[in-house]
Amino acid sequence: MNGSGDRDWVVAARCRGADTALFFPQPEDVRRAVARAEQQAKEVCRSCPVIAECREHAVRTGETHGVWGGMNYAERRAFERAAKLGRLQSV
Template sequence: MCRRDEAGLFFAPSKEPTAARLAREEAAKRVCARCPVMVECREHALLQPEPYGVWGGLTAAERRVVLARRRRREVELRKAAATERIAQAG
């Protein structure tokens, strides 16, 4: 889908006004919503991590939030596993 659309829809021009950026990002997200590989595209952008543009229906700022949540969850899981190992050994 996005390969057929103009790349400018997914990446911000320099000094783009906020209202224009928000409208462009929403238009890009609508394209993403119809895409059969949206989840794969999003995971690619999260694993790279891609610092710019709309990928898999998420902006760069939204991807940073997802990554921060994943990191917090991983820390919580490691702490829980360590606590469990201590309890079992004790």
């Protein structure tokens, strides 16, 4: 991606116009409901043409909430650590 302000990819995002509650379930929701919403969000992400750009944006900007690029916060942190250690085969 070009520069940190480049968000042209957003217009092609599969989640554009979707209910944000799916991608940002609230912690006070029942644990099972949060897990279900997260899985549904990841399903949307799987077929998204800009999944890599979305993930890169979330990692670069330190997004701490929600599903971005098919990953939750813990998964993004692990992804970022693996990338820094050179453990990722391909992105």
